Amino acid sequence: MIKFFRRGQGSGRQLRRRPVEEQIRAILGWNTFRWAVDQLPAGVVIDDVTFGDLVSVTREDVLQWVEEHGFESTAVRDDRYDGHESLYLLPEGGAWVVFYSERGNRNFEHRFDNETDGREWVVDHLYDSARTSLNHRWWHAHPESRPASIAAMP
Numbered sequence: 001m002i003k004f005f006r007r008g009q010g011s012g013r014q015l016r017r018r019p020v021e022e023q024i025r026a027i028l029g030w031n032t033f034r035w036a037v038d039q040l041p042a043g044v045v046i047d048d049v050t051f052g053d054l055v056s057v058t059r060e061d062v063l064q065w066v067e068e069h070g071f072e073s074t075a076v077r078d079d080r081y082d083g084h085e086s087l088y089l090l091p092e093g094g095a096w097v098v099f100y101s102e103r104g105n106r107n108f109e110h111r112f113d114n115e116t117d118g119r120e121w122v123v124d125h126l127y128d129s130a131r132t133s134l135n136h137r138w139w140h141a142h143p144e145s146r147p148a149s150i151a152a153m154p
Contacts, residue, residue, distance in 0.1 A: 050153065075087055087099075
């Protein structure tokens with residue numbers, strides 16, 4: 001449980017981190033921000049919490065979970081390309097390709113020599129996206145104590 005103080009309040013509020021698997025599924029699910037907002041207790045706003053307040057898992061924890069469970073039931077498709085809006089990791093032409101599909105168009109395509117490198121890139125991308133998304137509001141709401149950039153936040 002994490003105790004933190006909201007701006008202008010004298011008493012701290014308790015914030016319980018969700019179970020590890022739930023945190024990992026939130027990171028892999030593309031909607032970490034909505035997940036975070038939905039779990040905040042009454043009286044706590046997203047502007048006053050950071051990624052570190054809500055998430056205890058590391059990038060390595062997420063990668064290990066994916067190695068054990070795969071991307072099934074996440075926002076990543078690794079079985080076949082079906083044109084749906086999603087992030088894909090698929091074998092193609094003797095390599096592995098990662099891309100985002102929207103309206104049947106492939107965007108920000110990256111190629112890798114093997115599946116392991118592609119999987120690591122996907123986990124890094126989703127973890128960094130979740131961290132940036134959850135730190136963004138706090139960073140803007142706390143100019144007096146923020147680091148030089150959102151990327152510098154834990």
